[in-house]
Amino acid sequence: GQTRIDMAFSMPLANGTLNGIVGDGESLVGSDLELTASGDDAAIVGEFIELEGLASEPWAATAGIRIEHPEYVRLSEALFTTSGLTAGLTGIVGTTSLDKHTDIQISVSGEQLSDFQVLAGDAASLPAQPFSLAGRATAEAATWKLQGMNGNAGTTKFSLDGTLGKRPSLAGSDLQVSAEGTDLGKMFEIPGEARLPDGPFDINSRIMLGEDRIELSNVDAKAGALEFRLDADLPWPLDFTRGAFSLETRGQNITRVLPELAGLDLDAEDYEIQANGNWLDGKINIDKGHARIGDSHLQAVGTLDMPPNLSATSLSIEASSPDLSRLGTIDGNLWGTVPFELKTQFSGSTYKFSMQQFQAKLGDSHVLGTFDVDFGPDTPVFSLQFTTDVLNLRPFQVSPGETAPGEGEDGAGASDQHLIPDLVFPMEALSRFEGDFAFIAEQILLKRVTLQNNAVTGEVRNGELTINEMGTDGYQGRLSAMLSLEPVPGGGATMNARATSTGLIINLSRQADEEKEALPAFDVDIDLTGKGTSLREAAASLGGYINVNSPGGVVKNRKAESVSGLFLAEIVAAISPSESRKEEINISCFAAVMKADEGVISLDPGIAIQSDKLNVYATGNIQLANEKIDVNFRTETRSAAKLSASELISPYVKLSGTLSDPSVALDPKGTLLSGGAAYLSGGLSILAKKALGSLATSKDPCAEHLEKAGN
Secondary structure: OOEEEEEEEEOOOOEEEEEEEEOOOHHHOOOEEEEEEEEOOHHHHHHHOOOOOOOOOOEEEEEEEEEEEOOEEEEEEEEEEEOOEEEEEEEEEEOOOOOOOOEEEEEEEEOOHHHHHHHHOOOOEOOOOOEEEEEEEEEEOOEEEEEEEEEEEOOEEEEEEEEEEOOOOOOOOEEEEEEEEOOHHHHOEOOOOOOOOOOOEEEEEEEEEOOOEEEEEEEEEEEOOEEEEEEEEEEOOOOOOEEEEEEEEEEOOHHHOOOEEOOEEEOOOOEEEEEEEEEEOOEEEEEEEEEEEOOEEEEEEEEEOOOOOOOOOEEEEEEEEOOHHHOEEEOOEOOOOOOEEEEEEEEEOOOEEEEEEEEEEEOOEEEEEEEEEEOOOOOOEEEEEEEEEEEEOHHHOOOOOOEOOOOOOOOOOOOOOOOOOOOEOOHHHHOOOEEEEEEEEEEEEOOOOEEEEEEEEEEEEOOEEEEEEEEEEOOEOEEEEEEEEEEOOOOOEEEEEEEEEEEEEOOOOOOOHHHHHHOOOEEEEEEEEEEEOEHHHHHHOOEEEEEEEEOOEEEEOOOOOOOOOOHHHHHHHHHOHHHHHOOEEEEEEEEEEEEEEOOEEEEEEEEEEEEOOEEEEEEEEEEOOOOEEEEEEEEEEOOOOOOOOOOOOOOEEEEEEEOOOEEEEEOOOOOOHHHHOOOEOOOEOHHHHHHHHOOOOOOOHHHHHHHHHHO
8 A cells, every 4th residue: 555766856956856755545644755956046945935135156955754644744853054044843734724733843054144134225234144943833823823932142141932823914813922141232324323222231122013903012122221101003014104212222431332323433421312202194193202311301292283384383402501611522622611591383284384582591691582383385484594693602712722531633533634524515405405594692702812703694595505794893893704605617606706805803812801902904805716515615716815914913912822812912922932921012004905816825925024123024835735734934023113122033944744633843044934044045945035025125025016906
């Protein structure tokens, strides 16, 4: 009644052998066979059994097969191997349907879990680490019951128990999942700046899948000092059209999760987040939203609607901090103390989104404002208005050397050694909106000056930004400026900047009120144009002119804080040490005539300064592409002035270095002039001698400079 077979077979999918006894019962019951098979492409096998991730590598399989019933067979020591993967199977497998009678023990191991990244999608990167999985799977109606499914990936251990729905939707799944390991951050990498926390972790969760939803219940995770709890009801497959959530998380070091926030390098503060709400048909309802980093808090409650119908929007936001500087640093720089409070309300209509009742207190500043966007037109139209009586920026102005602890020239917080910021022009964003904006501040407090009656107004039209007015009052006069960014084909923009003033006095030296009348008053005329994708690129192509002149005045002699500080007093004092000991410096006149061409600012004819006893002249250039300075000063005594023995001067001074790190060198013989080339007259080159020496006997060098500029 039994037949023994020994046969070899060859098919497109595989080659192999089949040996053993073939039973003569119904459906070959009683058969006891040994199967071997192999092939050249495991990926084809994967397509056949609907398993993605198998590589196009050779494979081999063996199995013992006993047919005990017309509807199932028993497999013993079934083994499948291919490059980097071994899978074993033992137990009963249904022959009429896998959904019936199947009860198997499974074991899988491999060299790299990342080979199966396609199964995880883009939510997280699977680690390139060895892995294994073993357990029992039993078919029950349209689902699979998983028991004792335990595995590992590297040093991470995980387990699955419960019901797994059938493919492809996996509807009917109800799984209890747990995992623990030594380092969550190394186990999974997520896109963007954020990252999962480092350190040991323990995760438990219940996952339930319906025909059109997935429920995450009692998700409880601990990773180092991080604690995370979540309940969520989401659409399945995931599309974020609707859902509900309840989230709570806290930890000891925000930088382990989020190292940077809106340009701010966060400090290692403790944090917590609590949020619950839902979303449906484009409406996000936040029943509770609270986030805390250190002593800083953010709260949000209400509904946020999405275009095209914004009428359900009603959202309140509040934020507070006893000191924003505790949050972190910018480019490694520490701020001053800045208490902060913010309150605002968002509302909407069919097409319009509005921010009303905006109130922000930033230290001494109290800012009020409104913001509207009308989505009705093809190009949305915005209106932005902010006003304040005082805007105190002093805490944000960091003096040189005030860097965060542990950071310096070689530290992570070191700057790129440029004074001109690499600010990218937002031309793509400007093309998506049109509108008007205005910012009015009665006072702006800077570290060395208070600016009065400040205004910035402008508009965005057809992708072009136009700032019609950037104005501020000095003690006398008003400085008015205009700026535009006009898009150019191929990307980037043409930047145009214009600034003018007449009789402007700005109290940079912090003179007493009774001394302000004597300060120099300046006439300013600046017109510059550049092209590029950023401010730094535009500066490197800058063209135009800079003209500044003053009939002179009296400046109280105070120590300048930097080369860019009190310019007149600093240069004159550097040239004549005796000037630094005087209570005041008398400036008879000042004239600066400079030209810009292809990013090079040429002092041509240059700068002339006249004090009561000295004439000072400067020529040279500043290369904005690399920010290098090459400026030469020459000092002469005025023809009618007599200097005492204590009033020695340095006739030749060279200003070099870069805009972010300038240096002044005293050079008695003029050997540093013209890039360090010494030719004639104790070191003066012929060109430098002609440029500087021609004005040495001038009675009014400032007027002579301005006359040359007029020509």
